[in-house]
Amino acid sequence: MSLTPKKARFLEFLRSYQQERGMPPTFQEIMNGLGMSSLGTVNWYVQELEKDGYLRRTQENGKRALELIDSKAESLPLLGKIAAGLPIEAIPNSEWIEVPPAYLLPDHYVLQVSGNSMIGDHIQDGDYVVIRQQEQAEAGETVVALINGEATLKRYYPKAEGIELHPRNPDYPVIQVSPNDDFRIQGVLRCLLRNFE
Amino acid sequence: MSLTPKKARFLEFLRSYQQERGMPPTFQEIMNGLGMSSLGTVNWYVQELEKDGYLRRTQENGKRALELIDSKAESLPLLGKIAAGLPIEAIPNSEWIEVPPAYLLPDHYVLQVSGNSMIGDHIQDGDYVVIRQQEQAEAGETVVALINGEATLKRYYPKAEGIELHPRNPDYPVIQVSPNDDFRIQGVLRCLLRNFE
DNA sequence: CCTCCTTTCTCGTAAGTTCCTCGTAAGTAA
DNA sequence: TTACTTACGAGGAACTTACGAGAAAGGAGG
Structure with a gap:
């Protein structure tokens, strides 16, 4: 090969x-x-x-x-940018981002993080994150969530009174998901990638 | 066997x-x-x-x-852990860490970060960093430096009076390299990897 | 210690394949 | 015409595979 x-x-x-x-x-x-x-x-x-x-x-x-021809065999599609409180901004001519081969699996894709709402977990503006698409998550996992059409990257905490989404930045509020919100988990964070230079 | x-x-x-x-x-x-x-x-x-x-x-x-057979073709050797102010703690039966294929090049290896001296750049305890072995660096790059046998991951700032190594954590001092220190750059930071779950 | 036996490893050589190079010439477009 | 691509066949260089003979290394028994 x-x-x-x-x-x-x-x-x-x-x-x-x-x-x-x-x-x-x-x-x-x-x-x-x-x-x-x-x-x-x-x-x-x-x-x-x-x-x-x-x-x-x-x-x-x-x-x-x-x-x-760039070999895309080693890459995942960069579906877009995810910023706190905005829909995922789709990237049109989708780029491909190289990832460690362990993440070259079905239902995996890459997003670029925009903004600093997760800075407390040391996920910073511009970082790439590998996401596995799935609708369930464990408590405390970092997920891509969709609330009323807005996408966001947050920690997931299901509570008795409803679901909470925690940012990791004191400047951002904890989001309380009420039963009449349109809420869905889109995927969970599997890997973070930051390229230098 | x-x-x-x-x-x-x-x-x-x-x-x-x-x-x-x-x-x-x-x-x-x-x-x-x-x-x-x-x-x-x-x-x-x-x-x-x-x-x-x-x-x-x-x-x-x-x-x-x-x-x-155990295709380490997609991996780089994990040479050890690097902590502020300690020699690189070599890992004996070196593990191999999968990295994006773009970094599968000669003179590249992986270290695991120990401690939080670079937390201001959002490099946290346990992260893996891909290093390219080289002796030169540009101002402001993050390098693996060797001072009197101690290894450390720091920002590199050459000055008129001598070299400065900056941590990214107010709890740690800036290191001033004097001419009679045994100083060497070992490599520069190319990529950061953090695995979840 | 020495001797025999088995396993592990080494050598040289030669045949077999694949990879790469060449020169030349015909084909195609502005 | 000029500037370029496409086609073909021959041949050498680079590399792998096969085979037979035997040297070193290690263990068991005297």
């Missing part, structure tokens, strides 16, 4: 060329760039990598028509 | 090669790396370990097709 060193080098060249010049290279440029002396060699690589699923052509016979 | 020492050494070589280079070695490379002088020897080990269930091939006759 993993690439041979030479194929990896070929892909890496495509990537950096694309990055630097804003367009894919021609076969000739690849040949020179990698020190080959035949276009046949370039073509051989292109076909191989196409077969392996790392490459695609935007048009038949097109010039500069090579396109890299 | 238990391996002979030589077989263990063989497996260990595969593991570290994979970790450092991002791909499995060829038979030739194993031979040189372990100081053998025949490919037959390498082949003997491969067959034995395959029979014992520690190894598998991703393809028949494939090059660089060796794969360790």
